[in-house]
Amino acid sequence: MDNSILEMRGITKEFPGVKALNNVSFKVARGEIHCLVGENGAGKSTLMKVLSGVYPHGSYSGDILFDGQVQHFKGIADSERVGIAIIYQELALVPDMPVFENIFLGNENRKGWLINWNETIRRASAMLDKVGLKVNPATLVRDLSVGKQQLIEIAKALSRDVKLLILDEPTAALNEIESDNLLELLRGLRNQGVTCILISHKLKEVMAVADKVTVLRDGQTIVTLDATKGELTEGVMIKHMVGREIENIYPPRAHTPRNEIVLQVDHWTAHDPALGRDVVKDAHFKVRKGEIVGFAGLMGSGRTELAHSIFGNPDGYRLQGELTVKGEKRALSQPEQAIKAGIAYVSEDRKGDGLILIQDVKQNISIANLRELAARGVLNANAEIKVANEYKGSMNIKTPSVEQKVGNLSGGNQQKVSLAKWLFVKPNVLILDEPTRGIDVGAKFEIYSLMSKLVQQGMSIILISSELPEVLGMSDRVYVVAAGRIAGELPISEATQERVMQLATN
Amino acid sequence: MFLQNLQKQLRQNIREYGMYIALFVIMAIFAATTEGIFVSPRNLSNLIDQTGYIAVLAVGMTLVIVIRHIDLSVGFLAGFLGAISAIMLVQWGLPTFLVVPLVMGLGVIAGLITALPVAALKIPSFVASLAGMLIYRGLLLLVTEKTGTIIIPDETFNALGNGFIPDLPHFLPVGEKTHLLTLLLGFVAIVLFVLSQINDRKQKQAYNFEVLPTNLFVLKLAFVALLIGGVSMVLAAWSGISWTLVIVLVVVAVYYFITTQTVLGRHIYAVGGNPEAAELSGINVKRIIFVVFGSMGMLSALAGILFTARLRSATTTAGTLFELDAIAAAYIGGVSAAGGVGKVIGSIIGALVMLSLTSGMNLMGIGIAYQYVVRGLVLVAAVIFDVTTRNRGR
Ligand SMILES: Nc1ncnc2c1ncn2[C@@H]1O[C@H](COP(=O)(O)OP(=O)(O)OP(=O)(O)O)[C@@H](O)[C@H]1O
C-alpha cells in the first residue's frame, strides 16, 4: 500500500472530433500540492472533470482509484461524498444570492427542516476570514469583482469536509497579493492534511507551492516532476509543455510611439447609479498612435469601469468630462458608436460578456464586424468561414473546426477567439482587459508578439492587466489606477514594481 | 460506406430530423386510424389552412423566445385586429387591399408599444405582454359589443382564409379536376431548389469546405423533390394552392432568409445568446427588442386577418389561446427557453404537429378532453427529446 490518495489509470476521453485525453495516468500522494500544467487545450480541465464526475463513469475509459478504492462517479454529488471538491475555471456562483448563501449552497446548515441562518452567517464569516476576504457576508455575489468571487468559491469548497481540493486556475483572476494569500492558504491546508491539485499557467506560483508537477501535452501525460528532488525549474516545465524551449517571454521592443494623440480623456468621472458612487474619479490620460499604454492597479481599482465608460458606456454610468478621439470631442453613448469611432474593447470576462458560448467560433469572430462580410445586409457565409479560418490559423486557435461551439473550447482558446473577434474589427485603439488571463506561456508570447506587430502598424493599445510584469514588459507608459483615480503616470524607464505598487496601494 | 455516411449524418442532425420524423409518424398513425381520410387531399388542404394563422404566429414567437422574451398578447391582439379589419371592411367600406396593410401597420404599432416598457424600463416581457393580453381582450369585447359577431360579405377578403389561387387553362393533358398551375408551381419549386442546392455546393467546394458526399447529396435532393412533388400533387387533386398557403410560404421565406442570411438575423441570435456580449459587440439590444416585437405585432395582425377571413366573420372570442398554441409550436420546433436557439422552419413543423393532432383526433372522433391531454403529452415529449439530444452534444 503506497501513500497515494488518488490514482487515475489509462484515462481516455473523446469529444466529437477531439481526443481530449489519450491514455492519461496521474498519481497524487496524500497531503501534497500537486500542480497540473500544460498548454491551452492540453486536457487539464477535462481530466479534472472526469475525476469529479462531471463526465460520469462510462463516458470515458480508464480507472479512478481514490482512497484505495475504485470509484464510479455518476455525478458531482458522488465525488463530493467521498471528499473531493472542485473549483472550476468557470465560476459557479449564483450572482443574485448573498455571499453566505452561496457558500453553503447545497450544504445548508439545517435546523430540522429549516435553515439555521444565524449559524450560516457565523460560519460564513469564519470561512471568509480563512480565505482572507473582507466583505460583508450579506453582499450579493453580483456586486463583487471576479477576484473576490474566486475567493468565495474557495470558501465554499472549504466549508465542506474536503480531502482533495482541486483548483482550476484559481489565481487567473487574482492580483499578486490575493494570489500570495491563496498560496499561503493552500500551504496551510496541506499542513492540515488536505491534498490539493492546482492547475495554473503562472509558472512562478507553481514553482512556489508545488511538491510535484505533472505536465500534460495534447491529451497525454508527459512527465511528473518532483520538487523535493530538485527536478523543478521553469525552463524544464516550459520545455515539456510546449515541446521546445522558449527563451524570452516578451518580444524585443521594435516600435516607437508617434506624437499624434489618438485618444484623450479629461476630467472624466463616471457615476454608477446602481452602486450610488463614482467608479471613476476625475481621470486624465492620453494615448498616442502606435503606443502601448499600460493601466496597472489592484483588482477592483476601477480600470474595467474606466474602459467601459469610454467604450460607449454600456453600464449606463452618468458621465462627466471630455473624451477626444482623433482630435474630435465625442460623446459615445453606445458601444456601437465607440466601435465606429475606432475603439475596440476585449472584455476581461470572456464568459460573462465577451463571448456567446452557444454560438460557434466563426459566429463569435464575426459578430462585431458583420457589415464587412455583408452586402446590403445579406451575409456572405462562405467569406465568414474563410475569415474565421484565417484567424484560427494565425492565432493558433485549437479547435477541430470553426463550426465548433465556443463553449466547448478550452479556456485559453476561448480567450484567443475573443481577441480574434476584436482584431477583425480593425480598430485604431484596442483596449485589452486582462488579455492573457488563463493563457499558456507559448500563447502569451504569441499574443505579445501580435501586440507588438499591431502597434508597429500604427494601432494604439491600452493594456489593462493585473500582472505587473506583463504591464512593465509591454508598455511604453504606465498609468497606475487606485480607487477610481489615476494615481500616477510613469514613463516605462521609471516604472518599477515597487513604484507601481506604492502608487496602487496608496 | 454509403450507409455509414447516412448514419453519421442522421446521428449528427438527429435533433433537426427528429421533428420531421415525428410529424411523419403522427401523420402515418392518423392515416392508418382514419382509413386514409386524414391524408386525403381535401383534409390535407384543410389542415394547411387551419395551421396557417398559428404558423404565422409561431414564426414571430420563435424570434421573441430566441431573444429571451415572451409575448402573451398575440392571441387577443390577433382577435382584436381581426375585428378591426371586419369593421374597416363592413362599416367603413374600405377595400381589402387597403385593409390588410393598414391592419398590419396597426399590428406593428401594437408590438412596438409592448416593446417600449420592456426595452426602456427592463420590465419583464411576461408582465408587459400579459397586460397587453388583458387590454386587447377588453378592446375586442368593446368593439364587438354592440354588433356581436360581424359577418364579412367581402369575398376578396374571405378568400385569404378560404380561397385558392386561380388555375390556368388546361393546355397540358391533366385530369379535368386537377389544378394545373399548382402542379407547374410544384415543378418550378423543385427545379429552383435543385439549382440553388447545386450552386451552394459549388460555392462551398470553391472555398474548399466540407460538403455532403455525392450520393447523400443526390439522396437529399431526391427526397425533397419527392416531398414537394407529392404535396403539390395532393393539393392539385383538391382545389390547388390556397391563398393561406401562399401567405404562409411568403412569411416563412422572408423570415427564413432574415434569420439565416442577414446581419439583422445574426444580431437577433446574438442578443438571445448573450445580451451583454451582444451589447459590447456594438449591437443595439434595445433596437433588436423593438424590431422583434414589432415583427411579432405585424404577424399577429396577419394571423388575425387569416383567422377572420377563414371564419368570414369577427367574433367576440377570436384569438383565445392562440398565443399558447404558438408558444407550444415554437417549443416543439426546438426553440430553447434559455435563448439564442430556435429555427423558423422548426416552428412551422411544430405548428403542423399541433394542428395534425387536433385534426386527426377530430377525424377519429376523440373527445376534446382527451385531445388536450394528448397535445400536452406530445408537447412535453417533444421538449424532452429536444433537451436530451441537445445535451448529448453534436
Ligand atoms: N464539451 C466539449 N466538447 C468538445 N470538445 C471539448 C469539450 N470540452 C473540452 N473539449 C476539447 O478538449 C480539449 C481539452 O480541453 P481542456 O478544457 O481540458 O483544456 P485545458 O488543458 O483545460 O486548457 P486551458 O488551459 O485552455 O484551460 C480541447 O481541445 C477542447 O477543445
Ligand SMILES: [Mg+2]
Ligand atoms: Mg482549462
